[in-house]
Amino acid sequence: MRLAQLPREFVGAQPILTTLEAAGYEAYFVGGSVRDTILGKPIHDVDIATSAYPEEVKALFKRTVDTGIEHGTVMILDHGTGYETTTFRTESGYQDYRRPDKVTFVRHLEDDLKRRDFTINALALRQDGEVIDLFDGLSDLKAGIIRAVGDPEARFGEDALRMMRAVRFASQLNFKIEDKTLAAIHTHAHLLSQIAVERIHDEFVRMMLGKAAYRGLSMMIQTTLADYCPGLVGHTIDLSTIATVPALAPKDEVEVWAMVAFHLGLSYPDTVEFLQAWKTANHIIKAANQALHLAYAQQYHGVTKQLLFAMTPDTIAAGTNVARMSGYGPDDPNEWLRVYNELPIKDSHDLALSGADLIKKAGLTPGPAVGETLQKVQNAVIDGELNNEAAELLKYVQDKILAKNDTSTKK
Numbered sequence: 290m291r292l293a294q295l296p297r298e299f300v301g302a303q304p305i306l307t308t309l310e311a312a313g314y315e316a317y318f319v320g321g322s323v324r325d326t327i328l329g330k331p332i333h334d335v336d337i338a339t340s341a342y343p344e345e346v347k348a349l350f351k352r353t354v355d356t357g358i359e360h361g362t363v364m365i366l367d368h369g370t371g372y373e374t375t376t377f378r379t380e381s382g383y384q385d386y387r388r389p390d391k392v393t394f395v396r397h398l399e400d401d402l403k404r405r406d407f408t409i410n411a412l413a414l415r416q417d418g419e420v421i422d423l424f425d426g427l428s429d430l431k432a433g434i435i436r437a438v439g440d441p442e443a444r445f446g447e448d449a450l451r452m453m454r455a456v457r458f459a460s461q462l463n464f465k466i467e468d469k470t471l472a473a474i475h476t477h478a479h480l481l482s483q484i485a486v487e488r489i490h491d492e493f494v495r496m497m498l499g500k501a502a503y504r505g506l507s508m509m510i511q512t513t514l515a516d517y518c519p520g521l522v523g524h525t526i527d528l529s530t531i532a533t534v535p536a537l538a539p540k541d542e543v544e545v546w547a548m549v550a551f552h553l554g555l556s557y558p559d560t561v562e563f564l565q566a567w568k569t570a571n572h573i574i575k576a577a578n579q580a581l582h583l584a585y586a587q588q589y590h591g592v593t594k595q596l597l598f599a600m601t602p603d604t605i606a607a608g609t610n611v612a613r614m615s616g617y618g619p620d621d622p623n624e625w626l627r628v629y630n631e632l633p634i635k636d637s638h639d640l641a642l643s644g645a646d647l648i649k650k651a652g653l654t655p656g657p658a659v660g661e662t663l664q665k666v667q668n669a670v671i672d673g674e675l676n677n678e679a680a681e682l683l684k685y686v687q688d689k690i691l692a693k694n695d696t697s698t699k700k
């Protein structure tokens with residue numbers, strides 16, 4: 290197969306391949322960007338593989354950075370862009386199921402491609418557009434199949450994270466995992482417990498953001514990967530509740546985690562602990578917790594203006610989506626955002642009455658009563674019972690709150 294046109298990102302890197310080839314070496318585009326180009330998807334990182342050894346690469350280019358020279362990777366800087374260029378290599382060792390102990394540089398493309406995880410990731414692209422397809426990756430791409438290169442047992446034994454990559458690609462691309470590859474995941478699932486949770490985190494989130502997240506999750510359960518996944522240990526994902534979800538389509542990481550916590554039925558403190566165990570960033574934990582709060586409120590007791598006031602538009606959107614994905618309203622996806630936008634105040638500082646006003650103008654003694662009174666006023670404003678105007682608020686405090694307190698004290 291020959292591509293009629295290369296994406297712009299590859300065109301920008303062509304001079305590097307030309308220089309390597311002119312010096313007598315082979316050079317190709319490899320990895321995910323080749324796969325994604327053939328699928329017609331946008332590409333992110335351009336990876337180059339070459340028969341030149343790292344020192345030979347460095348001798349050919351003026352500006353290089355040793356980004357991973359022990360693994361054969363040198364970054365070549367060209368017109369302000371860095372291109373990772375890696376020498377063809379074989380890998381061996383893998384004592385910890387994740388990183389090869391030994392990398393050997395080789396001169397043949399085939400040796401480099403056959404160490405790769407899946408056939409769809411083992412394609413190489415020549416700069417003239419010709420796709421080198423030594424493991425039938427093109428037919429698997431066309432048929433929508435994730436198939437290990439060579440012996441699946443060996444591929445997963447080398448790097449256990451590849452099992453999560455398989456379910457992630459299956460979900461992202463809406464592909465099926467070929468039978469032998471799936472069976473090998475089942476056999477090797479226990480090795481996932483050896484992998485650092487941070488690395489699994491990224492694959493899991495990307496899987497959940499994929500087109501076929503429900504299938505990815507089912508495959509994790511079916512192959513027992515979920516049982517050995519460090520972040521999920523001790524939790525049981527009930528697929529029967531998720532199966533009722535009309536369209537499992539979280540749109541970002543916050544929604545992914547809020548949805549997972551919702552389906553696991555986690556309380557707020559448990560959610561924080563759960564997400565910390567996954568090494569999730571603190572700002573994501575905070576936002577996911579808010580979104581979860583909203584989804585639970587919808588499920589159990591209804592969403593109040595007070596609750597919306599405590600949130601941001603982003604977390605309201607996320608909470609709405611999580612609740613809707615789980616079969617709980619609102620029917621109109623913009624309903625809660627609209628209610629939020631119509632709130633008379635968005636922040637405590639917007640209140641037309643301050644603690645100092647209460648002390649100076651309403652005669653309150655400094656202390657907890659000031660905060661409690663302000664809270665009551667704020668709630669009344671949020672609920673639309675009072676206009677946010679200083680005189681009206683002060684009158685309300687004097688007539689309704691202080692007068693009531695007086696009567697209750699007198700009783």
Ligand SMILES: Nc1ccn([C@@H]2O[C@H](COP(=O)(O)OP(=O)(O)OP(=O)(O)O)[C@@H](O)[C@H]2O)c(=O)n1
Pocket residue numbers: 319320321322333404405406407410411448450451454
């Ligand atoms: N555990 C891994 C990780 C990567 N690779 C190989 O290295 C390439 C680049 O890996 P990476 O950039 O991590 O992933 P991509 O396949 O490029 O996918 P994406 O861009 O979606 O992350 C892969 O295509 C694959 O050939 C592998 O064999 N085994």
